[in-house]
Amino acid sequence: MATIDGLPPLREVIATHDLVARRQLGQNFLLDLNLTAKIARLAGDLAGSDVLEVGPGPGGLTRGLLAEGARRVLVVEKDARCIPALQDIAAIYPGRLEIVQGDALQVDASAHLTAPIKVVSNLPYNVGTELLIRWLSPPVWPPFWTTLTLMFQREVAERIVAKPRSDHYGRLALLVAWRADARIVMQLPPEAFTPAPKVHSAVVHLTALPSPRFPAEAAVLSRVTAMAFNQRRKMLRSSLKGLGGDIDALLGSVGIAPTARAEEIGLEAFCALARAVAARTP
Numbered sequence: 001m002a003t004i005d006g007l008p009p010l011r012e013v014i015a016t017h018d019l020v021a022r023r024q025l026g027q028n029f030l031l032d033l034n035l036t037a038k039i040a041r042l043a044g045d046l047a048g049s050d051v052l053e054v055g056p057g058p059g060g061l062t063r064g065l066l067a068e069g070a071r072r073v074l075v076v077e078k079d080a081r082c083i084p085a086l087q088d089i090a091a092i093y094p095g096r097l098e099i100v101q102g103d104a105l106q107v108d109a110s111a112h113l114t115a116p117i118k119v120v121s122n123l124p125y126n127v128g129t130e131l132l133i134r135w136l137s138p139p140v141w142p143p144f145w146t147t148l149t150l151m152f153q154r155e156v157a158e159r160i161v162a163k164p165r166s167d168h169y170g171r172l173a174l175l176v177a178w179r180a181d182a183r184i185v186m187q188l189p190p191e192a193f194t195p196a197p198k199v200h201s202a203v204v205h206l207t208a209l210p211s212p213r214f215p216a217e218a219a220v221l222s223r224v225t226a227m228a229f230n231q232r233r234k235m236l237r238s239s240l241k242g243l244g245g246d247i248d249a250l251l252g253s254v255g256i257a258p259t260a261r262a263e264e265i266g267l268e269a270f271c272a273l274a275r276a277v278a279a280r281t282p
């Protein structure tokens with residue numbers, strides 16, 4: 001069957017390179033090249049952008065990104081077995097695909113790429129959230145990326161876009177909303193993957209804001225929200241005791257009822273609280 005790029009279909013690639021999926025590497029592959037091209041398009045216009053893809057596996061999404069016109073793609077793949085399949089792709093896109101074999105948590109991918117940079121990945125479930133938190137918490141803002149288009153388990157995607165008072169609302173949603181616009185742009189059933197995972201998946205598209213939505217020090221906001229959500233369903237007057245001093249007065253100074261619970265408080269109020277905490281720290 002003809003493919004978008006003349007390379008063999010992904011089932012054949014997997015058979016040729018004996019890429020039996022390994023659960024410990026979170027390997028659930030997308031084998032439909034129409035679907036991977038569609039995911040690549042969700043990232044917006046790729047022409048004129050470099051793209052970072054973490055965990056290319058046999059290269060289905062990589063092929064979508066290149067066929068959709070990405071200027072250059074850097075892939076970081078931990079599993080050495082996938083590298084020959086990726087080299088076959090690099091051969092038909094000269095100078096446009098760089099392959100790094102290694103752990104995405106250890107590789108400084110931004111050093112290999114030129115702005116503007118988009119990140120597009122079907123992330124391994126075991127490191128997906130950790131990578132997202134790192135991409136949202138660089139030492140300086142704005143970050144190296146302009147957009148992140150990322151596949152997660154649906155439950156994680158819901159935590160990323162959650163609003164106050166909803167079941168999935170927590171620190172992750174706050175961190176995301178502080179520095180980015182985020183929305184779920186595609187839902188996928190387990191059967192879209194080989195092997196099929198137990199859970200549904202979703203693609204989240206995030207656009208970096210030029211500066212955080214409300215002023216606050218990242219470290220203080222992180223500390224305050226960690227304390228607040230560590231004891232979910234407890235009143236803030238109790239969960240924030242560790243901050244010391246008169247907690248009722250502190251909360252009152254930023255218009256938060258001391259009896260409120262973390263899951264009822266929006267981003268703007270948490271940022272105001274973080275500023276008040278920073279202001280009183282000697």
Ligand code: SAM
Pocket residue numbers: 025026027028029030031054055056057058059060061076077078079082102103104105121122123124125127
């Ligand atoms: N992008 C491919 C697709 O959509 O078919 C594969 C996605 S699969 C969900 C996740 C990929 O991430 C696997 O190829 C796995 O080997 C790779 N991987 C797992 N842990 C990794 C890590 N720490 N760093 C880089 N790649 C990793």
